[in-house]
Each structure stands twice: as C-alpha cells, then as structure tokens.
Amino acid sequence: MNFDHSHKRARDAGEQAASLPDWDQRYEQLSAGRFEGEVDELRVGPVQVFAERANQTVMQAGRVCANRVSVALVRAGQSPGWFGGHRLQGEQLIGVSSQGEFDLVASADMQILALSVDLAALRELVAQVDGSEAELPPVPLLLKPTSAARTEYGLLLNAALRLAQNPSELSAHPASRRMLALSLCDALLANLRSGDPTGALPASAASRRRIVARARQYMQAHAHEVIAVPDLCQAIGSSRRALQYAFEEVMQISPVTYLRAMRLNQVRSELRQNRAAPVGDVAARWGFWHPSRFASDYKALFGELPSATRSAAAAREPLTA
Incomplete structure (x- = not known):
C-alpha cells in the first residue's frame, strides 16, 4: 500500500489549486492582499487526507476526480463562507462527490480538513461489513453529525497528518498503513451515515445561488467583451437589485467587483504561465485597456505589480533553449 506525505506553500491561488492534482478545481482570489496558503497532504492506499488554509478569501469551483468521494471539516474564519448555497459559519462537515461540481467561497483563514477516498475501496469495505x-x-x-462525532473526525484527520510527519512506523510496516487507511474509511462512512443531512435550500438561498451561478457563467463566457450591468441582468433574467444582493450575500463583493477580480485572476494566471507575451497585451485580452488603471487594480488585489508577478515566474522556471 503506497504512502506519501507532502507540505506545500503557495503564493498564488492558482498555485494552491494545482497543489491538489486529484481535484479538478479553479481558484480565484477575491480579497485584497498578498496571497499566502499552504496544503499538508497525506496519501495512503486509496485515501487522501489534507489540511488547507489561505489568508485571502478564495472562490473555489470544480470537482473531486472521478470515482472518489470526500467529506471535509471546515472551520470558517471571521467572515462566513458559502458552499453550494449553504452559509458556512463555525465548524461544519461538507460532502463532495465526483458526480457534480462544487462551489465554495472559502473566507480568509478558513481551515479545511478533508478526507477523500476511492469509491471502489469504500464499496469493498461496505460489502465486507454489511x-x-x-x-x-x-x-x-x-452533513449534520453530532458535535462529538464532528470533533472525533477532526482529531482523527489531524492525527493522521501528524503521524505522516514522522513516517518511520508507516514506512516500515505495511500493516500499519492498511489499518490507518481502514480507520479513515470507517470514519468517512460513519459521518455519511450519522445524523440527518440538511434539506433543500430555502427558496431565497436557492435563488441567490442560481443568480450568482448564471452571472459567473455569463461573465466567464464573455470575459473578453465589455459587460455592463444592464446587459448582465438581461442575459440572466435578473433585476439589478437581486443581482447586487445575491453577490454581496454569497461572494461578499459586488458583481462589478467580482467581474474585475475574475479578469485580474485570469491575467495573473497568464502572466505566470506565458512569459513571452507583453504585460499590456495580456491585460488588453482580458478587458484592461488603460495600463495605469490596470496596474493599480492589479496591485490592489494581489499586493504586487504585474511586472513583479512576471519576474517571480521567470525566476521560478528559467526559459529553455
């Protein structure tokens, strides 16, 4: 049974998303300031455990890779987060499967402690036991397990990550790795079965989620075009007031601010990946035609000028002949 442990630090939201290759996800930094994040990850057999945090509010969207299921313990920061239209405050358990995309607004300093397991291994365990x-x-x-069950789940995942930092016992004894993997699988199944899952979203919350989802989809499809709020409202069938309220409630920013952040994140991603294109050309492709205003907006969101992002990318990965 394979065993692997890693601890990664990130200075970019996209870099942090890429540090979990089993997850097909996209991160967008929404709050202003230099990004600092980290991921502590353990893999043992069919099991993945990871702890993730970042100092900025991040929009996370995507899915867990095929044929896996995940249950995560999230601890919100000072501001609430949102997951699938549900408001996240305090400490809660959320579930993610490969059957559909998830959307999570992870507030600054939200702690995510997650366990992901291969479905085939889970089915085999269920067949053996039941x-x-x-x-x-x-x-x-x-999910709504008891407080004691939620606490026990967090303790188990943290204990697994601490054990991985001193791996001699796990490396030397395959039986220990197997027992750890079984314990983690049992914990995931127990939480899926315990307590009553939350019901359907209230009509108001479901409506806000639909408005934000449709608006984001339209913005992404027309990111290279001029998007005015009246055009956006007409395209998604929403009033200006409903659009504004939905974004402020779910994303904690206005739709105009989100559109600018989305485009700036796209620019940053391209600057980090394509060091041949001039900064001005990249900015213009994403709707920023005034260089000084673009540089000011970019620095306000990311805490550095576009040229610094380009220089850091060049230093990280030298050009090949």
Whole structure:
C-alpha cells in the first residue's frame, strides 16, 4: 500500500489549486492582499487526507476526480463562507462527490480538513461489513453529525497528518498503513451515515445561488467583451437589485467587483504561465485597456505589480533553449 506525505506553500491561488492534482478545481482570489496558503497532504492506499488554509478569501469551483468521494471539516474564519448555497459559519462537515461540481467561497483563514477516498475501496469495505447487497450512503452537501462525532473526525484527520510527519512506523510496516487507511474509511462512512443531512435550500438561498451561478457563467463566457450591468441582468433574467444582493450575500463583493477580480485572476494566471507575451497585451485580452488603471487594480488585489508577478515566474522556471 503506497504512502506519501507532502507540505506545500503557495503564493498564488492558482498555485494552491494545482497543489491538489486529484481535484479538478479553479481558484480565484477575491480579497485584497498578498496571497499566502499552504496544503499538508497525506496519501495512503486509496485515501487522501489534507489540511488547507489561505489568508485571502478564495472562490473555489470544480470537482473531486472521478470515482472518489470526500467529506471535509471546515472551520470558517471571521467572515462566513458559502458552499453550494449553504452559509458556512463555525465548524461544519461538507460532502463532495465526483458526480457534480462544487462551489465554495472559502473566507480568509478558513481551515479545511478533508478526507477523500476511492469509491471502489469504500464499496469493498461496505460489502465486507454489511453484505454484498449493501449500498453506499448518499453524499449530501452539508452533513449534520453530532458535535462529538464532528470533533472525533477532526482529531482523527489531524492525527493522521501528524503521524505522516514522522513516517518511520508507516514506512516500515505495511500493516500499519492498511489499518490507518481502514480507520479513515470507517470514519468517512460513519459521518455519511450519522445524523440527518440538511434539506433543500430555502427558496431565497436557492435563488441567490442560481443568480450568482448564471452571472459567473455569463461573465466567464464573455470575459473578453465589455459587460455592463444592464446587459448582465438581461442575459440572466435578473433585476439589478437581486443581482447586487445575491453577490454581496454569497461572494461578499459586488458583481462589478467580482467581474474585475475574475479578469485580474485570469491575467495573473497568464502572466505566470506565458512569459513571452507583453504585460499590456495580456491585460488588453482580458478587458484592461488603460495600463495605469490596470496596474493599480492589479496591485490592489494581489499586493504586487504585474511586472513583479512576471519576474517571480521567470525566476521560478528559467526559459529553455
């Protein structure tokens, strides 16, 4: 049974997203300031455990890789987060499967402690314990285990990560790795089965989520065009007031501010990946036609000028002949 442990620090939201290759996800930095994040990850057999945090509010969207399921313990920072339309405050358990995309607004300093397991391994465990006809429990967006069960889950995942930092016992004894993997699988199944999952979203929350999702989809599809708020409202069938309220409630920023942040994140990603294109050309492709205003907006969001991003990328990965 394979065993691997890594600890990665990131200075960019996209870099942090890429540090978890089993997750097909996109990160957008929403709050202003230099990004600092870290991911502590353990892999043992069919199991992945990781702890993630960042000092900025980040929009995370995507899915876990095929044939996996994940249950994460999230601890919100001073501001609430949002997951699938549900408001996240305090400490809660959320579920993610490969059957659909998730959307998470992770507030600054939100702590994410997650366990992801291969579905085949889970099905085998369920068949051994409950019989060959037994089925896996569903994966709700938001779980409601007891407080004691939630605490125990967090302690187990943290203990696994601490154990990985001193791996001699796990490396030397395959049986220890197998027992750890089984314990983690059991914990995930227990949380899927315990307590009642939250019901459907209230109509108001579901409406806000639809408005934000449709607006983001339209913005991404027309990112290279001029997008005015009246055009956006007409395209998604929403009033200006409903659009504004939905973004401020879910994303914690206005739709205009989000559109600018989305485009700036796209510029930053391209600057980090394509060091041949002039900064001005990259900015113009994403709708920034005034160089001084673009540089000011970029520095306000990321805490550095575009030229600094380009220089850091060049220093990190030298050009090849």
